[in-house]
Amino acid sequence: MTPAELAELATFISVARRRSFRRAAAERGISPSAVSHAVRRLEERLGVQLLRRTTRSVSLSEVGQQLFARVQPAFNEIHNAMEIVNSFRDTPYGAVRLNAPRSVAPIVLAPVMGRLLRQNPGLRLDVSVDDRLVDIVSDGYDAGIRFGERIAQDMVAVRLPVQLRWAVVASPAYFREHPVPETPHDLGRHICIRYNFPSGIAFPWEFSQGAANLVVDVNGPLALDDQEMMVEAAVHGAGVAFVWEGRAEPHLRAGRLMRCLINWCPPFCDLFLYYPRERHVSAALRALIDALKQRVPGPAAPERKLSPRSQTKPDRLSKS
Helix, strand or coil: CCHHHHHHHHHHHHHHHHCCHHHHHHHHCCCHHHHHHHHHHHHHHHCCCCEEECCCCEEECHHHHHHHHHHHHHHHHHHHHHHHHHCCCCCCCEEEEEEECCCCHHHHHHHHHHHHHHHCCCEEEEEEECCCCCCCCCCCCCEEEEEHHHCCCCEEEEECCCCECEEEEECHHHHHHCCCCCCHHHHHHCCEEEEECCCCCECCEEEEECCEEEEECCCCCEEECCHHHHHHHHHCCCCEEEEEHHHHHHHHHHCCCEEECHHHCCCECCEEEEEECCCCCCHHHHHHHHHHHCCCCCCCCCEEECCHHHHCCCCCCCCC
């Protein structure tokens, strides 16, 4: 089998596994049209139809199912063999496709990416940021970053040593015209910049102090689905925003924003990198995990399988 024929077969396996030309293209780092051409050449060479295509779906024909069942284990063995070789390299080689919430990706990944790629020149990191609740398996990602309560129990989860904290902020001009809230209940009398999940569901503002926990449904004429826009809107006097502390920090230092209800916004650490339990952890993914675990000083965070109980709480900022 020639290298070109082997590449066509590998492309077919990606499409068969993902049931999508677009997802297979993302997995292989090529265009969807290149994926389509490769599969078509394979079908023409074999003289059979391997895939049934419609405008909405991709499925395997009977012969496609049999071919996939026979060749996928062989390609898995090839991949595992290459990973054994990879383990002897000074630095890992390969690509990692990662999905992370748009709201926290800059806080979590920005301090890590430059150093990680400099230390591992053979590593390629493809990051997709999205506040929707994404199925990393069906969408072709190697791993994801989410809050613990929304990670399926069949995933391996690595707690990240990232301390997060909410901040209630508004511009000095806004607070000159409105009294500064002293408790979360006071927010009902304020113009609030609401956050909407990608699905359109409104995100409730959650507060805690000691044993007290409050969920406040706020009102205001402006609703956004991006924290950067919420911060900018608050800077320009549109109202009170509830955003990650790290996103507002530059404006707080510069005096463009003022903060309130600090005692009602305690820090917490509930962010995880997760990946399918049955998937082999490549050297490239291991390098990313190690870099994220070493982001701040402290003991290494353990890897664990989440319990079913952790699925019952609402997600803080990745609800679909």
